[in-house]
Each structure stands twice: as C-alpha cells, then as structure tokens.
Amino acid sequence: MHPVAESLHRRFPEVVTGSREALGDLTVYLRENGALEVFQALHDDPEFRYDYIVDVTSVDYPMDQDRFEVVYIFYSLSRRHRIMVKIRIPESHPVVDSIVSIWKGAEFMEREVYDMMGIQFRGHPDLRRILMPDDYDEGYPLRKDFPLVGKGWRDEFSFVPKYHETLPPLPKEAR
Amino acid sequence: MDRQGKGFLLESLEKEKIEAEATGTATVRREITLSTLRQAVLNGLDSSIKTEQFLLNMGPQHPSTHGVLRVLLDLDGERIKKAVPDLGYLHRGTEKIAEYRTYNQIIPLTDRLDYVSAMANNYAFVRAVEKLLQLKVPERAEYIRTIVAEMQRIVNHLFWLGTQALDIGAMSVFFYTFREREVLLDLFEKLCGARLTTNYYRVGGVESDLTRDVVDALYHFVDTFEPHIREYNTLLETNRIWLARTKHIAVITGEDAVNFGLSGPTLRGSGVDYDLRKYEPYAAYDQIEWEVPVGQNGDIYDRYWIRVEEMRQSASIIRQCLDKLPEGPFMTEDHKVSFPPKGRVMHNMETLIHHFLLVVEGFRTPPGDTYCGTETPKGELGFYIVSDGSGKPYRMKIRAPSFVSMGAFDHMSRGYMIADIVTIFGTYDIVMGECDR
Numbered sequence: 001m002h003p004v005a006e007s008l009h010r011r012f013p014e015v016v017t018g019s020r021e022a023l024g025d026l027t028v029y030l031r032e033n034g035a036l037e038v039f040q041a042l043h044d045d046p047e048f049r050y051d052y053i054v055d056v057t058s059v060d061y062p063m064d065q066d067r068f069e070v071v072y073i074f075y076s077l078s079r080r081h082r083i084m085v086k087i088r089i090p091e092s093h094p095v096v097d098s099i100v101s102i103w104k105g106a107e108f109m110e111r112e113v114y115d116m117m118g119i120q121f122r123g124h125p126d127l128r129r130i131l132m133p134d135d136y137d138e139g140y141p142l143r144k145d146f147p148l149v150g151k152g153w154r155d156e157f158s159f160v161p162k163y164h165e166t167l168p169p170l171p172k173e174a175r
Numbered sequence: 176m177d178r179q180g181k182g183f184l185l186e187s188l189e190k191e192k193i194e195a196e197a198t199g200t201a202t203v204r205r206e207i208t209l210s211t212l213r214q215a216v217l218n219g220l221d222s223s224i225k226t227e228q229f230l231l232n233m234g235p236q237h238p239s240t241h242g243v244l245r246v247l248l249d250l251d252g253e254r255i256k257k258a259v260p261d262l263g264y265l266h267r268g269t270e271k272i273a274e275y276r277t278y279n280q281i282i283p284l285t286d287r288l289d290y291v292s293a294m295a296n297n298y299a300f301v302r303a304v305e306k307l308l309q310l311k312v313p314e315r316a317e318y319i320r321t322i323v324a325e326m327q328r329i330v331n332h333l334f335w336l337g338t339q340a341l342d343i344g345a346m347s348v349f350f351y352t353f354r355e356r357e358v359l360l361d362l363f364e365k366l367c368g369a370r371l372t373t374n375y376y377r378v379g380g381v382e383s384d385l386t387r388d389v390v391d392a393l394y395h396f397v398d399t400f401e402p403h404i405r406e407y408n409t410l411l412e413t414n415r416i417w418l419a420r421t422k423h424i425a426v427i428t429g430e431d432a433v434n435f436g437l438s439g440p441t442l443r444g445s446g447v448d449y450d451l452r453k454y455e456p457y458a459a460y461d462q463i464e465w466e467v468p469v470g471q472n473g474d475i476y477d478r479y480w481i482r483v484e485e486m487r488q489s490a491s492i493i494r495q496c497l498d499k500l501p502e503g504p505f506m507t508e509d510h511k512v513s514f515p516p517k518g519r520v521m522h523n524m525e526t527l528i529h530h531f532l533l534v535v536e537g538f539r540t541p542p543g544d545t546y547c548g549t550e551t552p553k554g555e556l557g558f559y560i561v562s563d564g565s566g567k568p569y570r571m572k573i574r575a576p577s578f579v580s581m582g583a584f585d586h587m588s589r590g591y592m593i594a595d596i597v598t599i600f601g602t603y604d605i606v607m608g609e610c611d612r
Binding site for chain 1: 272274309434436579583
C-alpha cells in the first residue's frame with residue numbers, strides 16, 4: 001500500500017474506507033462524515049502537504065445506492081505527488097463539507113459542481129450557479145438523466161420541433 | 176466624501192484661518208471667503224454632495240474581456256472594493272457533449288476550448304486518453320508533438336503580448352507580434368490545413384508528418400526570432416507607461432497563488448517553479464536542455480517577463496528537437512487505436528470492417544478513471560476522464576486554467592484602480608472559451 005494511504009488509514013480509521021493505486025495515481029475513498037478533518041490533515045501535515053488544489057469535480061452513477069461521487073484532486077508541490085480523494089453521497093442528501101476554508105481555489109470549483117450536478121457544499125461562502133443562468137430551473141445539466149438536447153426553454157419556442165415528437169412529413173415539393 | 180472627509184476639510188479651513196491670523200495676513204476679503212466656503216461645505220454635505228459605494232457593471236461585451244465576461248465592481252471612488260466575476264456567457268456544454276461522442280470526435284471539440292492555442296488543448300486531451308489506454312507513442316511523434324506544442328506556446332504568448340499591450344494602450348506592439356504569429360500560423364496550415372482550430376493531435380500520434388519544408392521554415396523562424404523578441408522589448412521593457420501600469424499591480428504571493436490553484440506563468444510570476452514539463456516530464460522535455468523562468472514579485476510585470484522568457488525557451492526547445500528529430504512512424508502501429516492504412520482498407524474486407532468500427536464505435540478504453548494535466552501556454556490544462564469500458568467517456572471534466580484563475584480575480588484586484596481591471600484580465604491570459612467550456 002502507498003505510504004500516504006497507509007498513514008491515512010492509521011490516523012483516520014473510521015473515515016477512510018479504502019484506497020487504490022491505478023495508472024500511477026493514488027485514490028483514497030472517504031466517508032462524508034468527518035472528511036473535513038482528513039482534508040485539513042492532507043493540507044497541513046508535513047508528511048502529506050498537498051498544498052496545490054487541482055480540481056473538484058463529480059460523477060453521477062444513477063444506478064448506485066450512493067448516487068454521486070465527489071472527486072477531489074490535489075497535488076503536493078514539495079513531494080511532487082498527486083492524490084485523488086473520492087466521497088460517495090446519496091441522492092436523498094447530496095451534501096458534503098466545503099473545503100474553501102482550506103483551499104481558497106475550491107470556491108469556484110465547488111460552485112461549478114453545485115451548478116452542474118446539484119451537490120451542496122456545507123459552509124460554502126457563496127453557493128450560487130456559476131455557468132448556467134442564476135434563474136435556471138431545469139435541473140442540473142451534467143446529471144445522467146438530463147437529456148443532451150436540454151429540456152424546458154427550447155420547447156417553448158414554437159418554431160423549434162419538439163424533440164420527443166416525431167417530425168411531420170415534409171410536403172411533396174420539398175422532398 | 177465621507178464624514179471623516181468633511182471633518183478634515185473643515186479642520187483644514189479652520190487651520191488656514193488661524194494661520195492667516197497668526198501671520199497677520201488675514202484680510203477682510205479672505206475672512207469672507209473662508210466663511211462662505213465653510214458654509215458651502217456644511218450645506219453641501221447635507222444636501223447635494225452625497226457619497227455612496229458605487230456598483231459598476233463591466234461587460235459582458237467589452238473589448239478587454241477577451242470574450243464575454245461580466246464583472247460586477249464594487250467601487251469606492253476609483254478603488255475596487257470587490258470584484259465579482261459572472262461567468263458562463265460562452266458555456267457550450269462541452270463536457271456534456273463529450274459524453275455522447277467517441278474519443279476521436281472529442282478532439283475537434285477541444286480546439287474550441289482555448290481557441291488561441293488549439294494545439295495545446297488537443298495535446299492535453301490525447302495525453303489523458305493515452306494515459307487511460309497506457310499507450311506508448313512512437314518517438315518521432317513525441318518530438319513532433321513537442322515541437323508543435325512549443326510553436327503553439329509562442330503563438331499564444333505573442334497573441335497575449337500584443338493584446339495586453341493593446342489593452343494598456345500601446346498599439347504598435349500588436350502589429351509586430353502578429354507579424355511573427357502569422358508565420359507560425361502559416362506553418363500550422365501547412366501541417367494540418369487549419370490555422371486556428373487545428374485538430375492535429377491524434378490518440379497515438381499526430382495526424383500528419385513534419386515535412387522537409389516545414390522543418391526548414393521552422394529553422395529559419397527560430398534563427399530570426401531572438402531579434403524580434405528584442406524588438407518587442409525595446410517597445411515595452413523600459414516604457415514608462417508600461418512600467419507604471421504593470422509594476423506592483425495585481426500582486427499575489429506564492430503561497431496564495433498555490434492555495435488558489437493558479438498555474439502557468441500566473442503562478443510562476445510569484446516565485447513558484449511549478450511547471451508540469453519539469454515536474455512530470457512528458458514527450459521530449461526531459462531529453463533537451465531548457466529552463467523554467469520564475470519571477471519574484473508576483474506582479475503583472477513579472478508575468479510579462481516570464482512569458483517573454485518562455486518564448487525564448489520555446490524557440491530553443493524547437494531548435495533542439497529539430498536537431499534531434501528521429502526517423503520513424505508518426506502514428507502508433509497499434510491498430511486497436513489508430514486507423515489501418517488506407518490502401519489496405521480498400522482491398523481487404525477485415526480491414527474495412529475494422530476501419531468502420533473505429534469510426535462508428537471508436538476504440539474502447541479500459542474501465543477506470545484518470546486525471547492527466549498538461550502544461551499549456553495558459554497553465555495546467557487537465558482532463559479527468561471516467562471510462563466505463565465503452566468507446567465514449569462516461570464523464571469528462573476539463574480543468575481549465577482560465578476558470579481557476581478567475582477564482583482568484585477578486586483577491587487579486589481588490590484595492591487597485593478601476594483602470595487596472597483591464598490589465599488584470601490580461602495578465603491571466605484569459606480566454607473565455609476555455610473558462611466557460
């Protein structure tokens with residue numbers, strides 16, 4: 001096992017649920033409850049020192065019991081090592097702790113996850129939509145049950161054929 | 176003018192009056208002037224002179240925002256108290272569209288992310304897919320990729336230098352930088368037929384080989400490039416307006432920059448030498464001699480200096496790669512990924528089926544996920560790809576350096592003047608196509 005994963009297992013046995021090394025990357029799986037402490041340790045402790053935030057993102061698995069997976073990617077500039085941290089959360093309560101207090105760069109990344117996947121971040125200073133319009137009320141575009149063509153506004157335009165209806169046959173001259 | 180300002184004005188009027196009396200220069204006329212002024216100040220403050228914080232909307236249509244970006248500025252006089260960027264005007268849902276396309280079909284989508292440096296985006300994406308496939312790329316392809324990526328870096332930095340100077344008001348730099356940019360864009364056209372949306376990199380190699388005339392033209396370019404850089408510098412380096420507009424503006428400490436996740440020249444200007452080409456060498460970067468320029472003050476001037484220095488380094492990298500350019504294939508021989516030779520497709524049934532399947536279904540990637548970051552001219556462009564074993568990504572996340580930079584915009588612009596906003600946009604080298612995806 002990777003020394004970082006081993007140390008995390010030892011120090012946070014009730015939060016860390018597993019770890020995996022694949023394609024040269026280390027992935028650590030956490031429980032949602034108590035994850036903030038682990039993040040704080042990952043940032044502050046000299047043995048980890050993951051000071052650089054690469055990304056916060058999310059993946060949707062609609063068939064699973066815990067539907068959403070929040071993925072954090074950090075990099076340690078001093079140790080030149082990258083780590084991925086994953087937390088699974090259910091659809092009924094899609095909330096995780098915000099890490100803006102640790103990595104300031106997470107503010108926009110978490111807003112994007114909220115915008116695209118509808119996951120809420122507890123303690124985020126300004127959790128609003130970021131890429132979609134503020135008053136967008138058709139759901140969260142990157143969820144798997146959101147159709148590629150969108151839903152809602154497009155249907156209101158009379159000149160756009162409805163995507164779920166079949167197109168009327170073309171007049172003879174136009175064929 | 177606030178309460179404090181009113182008090183100060185009255186106080187100074189009072190002081191002037193006392194001084195005038197003490198030195199015996201007080202005349203009746205002066206006495207009258209002072210008392211009327213005093214009255215005017217008192218009246219004015221209560222009625223006509225009002226002070227409040229001013230909310231200014233900038234954009235989304237503004238030439239300096241390099242796209243469509245809106246910023247809400249909270250102003251105290253001309254000072255910025257808070258700047259709230261409003262993104263998303265160029266959101267095209269690239270990540271969602273990518274879930275419905277095969278990997279080869281996504282490469283043209285990445286051209287449209289950062290349309291100033293399309294080659295770099297192509298490269299970042301194919302590198303991520305290759306990491307997922309654990310695919311080995313032929314050596315010649317690696318060298319061609321390095322050369323083209325560095326050409327793109329020069330193109331991008333020339334574009335940045337021209338527009339940054341234009342934003343500040345120096346028109347002529349723009350003409351000089353675009354002259355050299357044109358040379359490289361013509362070479363791109365020779366390479367792949369397009370100048371901006373190039374679609375040149377492929378999973379497993381590149382689309383076409385570097386021909387003899389392109390190599391000769393490149394040699395000629397790198398040999399004559401250094402005097403051109405000196406030319407830009409004579410216009411800017413000691414230009415008083417340039418210095419006044421860039422020195423000590425938008426300062427960020429190295430620690431803060433790392434905490435915000437900034438990357439590329441924006442981060443290196445603050446003295447952090449984080450460059451993925453050195454930290455996690457890929458392509459031919461570990462086989463040639465080059466340096467990472469690092470700044471000290473973390474202001475706009477340092478970031479300008481770094482970009483200019485990076486152009487010199489890029490020219491040197493290109494020359495070394497051309498000297499070392501090995502012979503061999505420019506595309507992988509692994510036909511699970513690359514298309515079979517066209518001659519065989521037309522005469523062999525199995526090869527035709529193979530070709531057909533690669534077009535329709537795409538090559539399959541093993542289940543799993545990976546993150547791969549590449550040093551593009553703007554910073555770390557990363558692709559996080561989740562694969563479910565099919566020919567299309569289950570989820571693709573683009574880590575765009577411009578988007579992450581905008582997260583630090585408020586922090587970096589607070590306390591500066593409203594005219595600096597334009598320069599601060601420019602210093603990130605921001606392109607909204609990449610920011611909004």
